[in-house]
Amino acid sequence: MNPATFAPQHFLWSFADGVATVTLNRPEKKNPLTFESYAELRDTFRTLVFAKDVKAVVLTGAEGNFSSGGDVREIIGPLTEMDMPALLDFTRMTGDLVKAIRACPQPVITAVDGICVGAGAILAMASDLRLATPQAKCAFLFNKVGLAGCDMGACAILPRIIGQGRASELLFTGRTMSAEEGERWGFWNRLVEPDALAGEAADWAARLAAGPTFANGVTKTQLNAEWDMGIDQAIEAEAQAQAICMQTEDFKRAYRAFIAKEKPVFEGN
Structure with missing residues (x-):
């Protein structure tokens, strides 16, 4: 990967001074994920292992929201028609995205405003550092759509961040975790106002990129x-x-x- 010329198809990418910024960019639907964007994100984070010029990564969403999770029409609908081998291919692929985020050597900072639910909440969870605005609404919604909370590593990673009891509550109920709760529980490292979010994330990334x-x-x-x-x-x-x-x-x-x-x-x- 040449970070200066990399041009993904399913999200925005920018690179400067050692910091790569990945922006989920379907704002008209609150930046949902599709089969294609899942796969391209996974491949991108895998490739970052070899991208020595990239020192830190910021992951964010466009126009006031982070991500509404898997697109209802483009992912959830087709999943209801798949057989077990195809479903397992999908769940392994989404899990591989979390593995790739955890395995890339660069610190990953997620900057969240607005909606951060389902797979969007998982992306935030998988990151190394998490910034959010007071308006951030985070929910692990799988229970709400008839699925288990054990999605993309949530039952392993979330309890290590906020504790077993709090993680159990969120995963069993699918309820929204307020920004204040998330900061108090240690999910968000810091809350910042919306107009300062991008700058704060850039400052954190620059500090890490300038480090050892x-x-x-x-x-x-x-x-x-x-x-x-x-x-x-x-x-x-x-x-x-x-x-x-x-x-x-x-x-x-x-x-x-x-x-x-x-x-x-x-x-x-």
Whole structure:
């Protein structure tokens, strides 16, 4: 991938100063997902593993909403006509999008205004950092359409963010989590006003892009890997990961800058 020339078909993409911005862009329907956009998003996040120029990613939605989830006519309708093998192909594909977001080394910041429901809520959940406006309305709606809450990793990831009891409430009922609840529960890292949302997300992304990006990628890897580790195994894994980071030029740059009483300039190697 050349991030400067990448031109996806099913969402907007921009790239500048190490930050890629992905914008879901079907505002007339509150930016729903389709079979094609799911797949293209999955492939894009998979490719980011090899996009060394991309240091951080902002994921957002166009014109006052994040995403209304799977398009009712273009996804839910056809799903009611599929047989089990086709349905399993679909659910595995959507799950692969979450895997791709978690596996890409770049921190992913989701910036949410307005509607963030169904698969949209899952995209926010799968991100590393989440910003929202006071108007954000987030709901894991699967129960409302006769499905289980266990969609795209929700039963594994959501309890780790907000706790088992709160996740159970949202997944069993499908009710909307208010922005204030989401911030208080730790789902949203911060609430900002709508006119400041894009700028705040850009500032966070720029700060991460200017940091020791190799080390940030190691942090993301360990945050994922240590879910399944005991404490002794986790401590050993972190000892090995940190020893690797101590061999980077960024570590040496930080030391030299400290000695010179300067701010370090990291280069990601």
